[in-house]
Structures are given as C-alpha cells and as structure tokens.
C-alpha cells in the first residue's frame with residue numbers, strides 16, 4: 001500500500017499524510033559519549049530530526065526516541081556496542097514538532113581523544129520491506 005504524500009521536496013524531505021518523513025540524504029550521523037549524551041550531529045541528521053544543534057548537543061540520545069520503539073531494541077544496541085563494538089538495526093525516531101522517520105542504523109564503539117569510549121551512529125535509509133519487517137517485529141516486543 002502506498003502512502004499519500006502531502007508536501008514534497010522541502011530541502012529533500014517528503015512529508016507523508018500519516019506523519020512519516022522521507023529524506024534524500026545518503027546518511028545521518030551522530031556521536032555520543034559513553035553515556036549516550038550527544039556530542040555531534042550532522043546537518044542532515046539535524047534537518048531530518050527538525051532540531052537545531054543547540055537543542056540536541058549535550059542531550060541524552062533518547063531525546064529522539066519514538067514511543068513505538070521497544071525497549072528490547074535499545075537493550076540489544078547497548079549490549080552489543082559494549083560487548084562486540086557494533087550494532088545494526090532499524091530504528092523509528094520521533095521528529096521534533098511531530099512526525100517520524102525510519103533509519104537503518106549502524107552504531108560503532110570508538111575512542112575519544114582521551115581514550116574513553118564513544119559511540120558513532122551512521123544511519124541510512126532502510127527499504128520499505130525492512131521497515132515493514134521491523135514494524136511487525138517491534139509490535140510484538142515490549
């Protein structure tokens with residue numbers, strides 16, 4: 001089923017009737033410290049999230065969390081980045097002011113200049129098929 005677009009191509013964004021926002025950017029980046037406090041966000045991430053740098057930097061990354069996302073997804077994110085150094089998954093984020101967007105996120109553990117752990121998330125566009133599977137799975141999780 002295709003969703004109706006109500007407004008297209010504002011800065012590469014497409015706004016669908018049900019609140020989903022599609023983006024044309026190749027990737028959306030952010031970085032956190034070891035506690036998940038945002039230290040950096042790319043202009044593309046800020047645009048899709050509808051946030052200014054000063055609203056996001058210094059905040060916990062759950063500021064963009066969508067209530068449809070199960071806790072289990074983020075538990076596996078944190079378990080995996082701490083134990084294996086990486087995690088990949090499909091994430092639905094809330095857009096400031098309303099709406100949401102889906103990302104296919106790869107989160108990596110790295111080191112800051114003082115040798116402390118930091119984390120980087122590189123987000124690309126998931127396919128409709130990947131989104132559909134994630135939606136179905138997440139609806140069954142707590």
Ligand SMILES: Cc1cc2nc3c(=O)[nH]c(=O)nc-3n(C[C@H](O)[C@H](O)[C@H](O)COP(=O)(O)O)c2cc1C
Pocket residue numbers: 030031032036060061062063064065066069074077091093107119120121
């Ligand atoms: C580098 C990095 C990027 C993250 N990006 C997101 C994100 O885009 N959306 C999100 O909801 N959580 C993201 N998280 C997970 C949050 O830190 C947080 O665990 C999650 O939003 C759930 O909130 P809670 O831990 O307070 O329950 C990210 C974590 C890291 C380390």
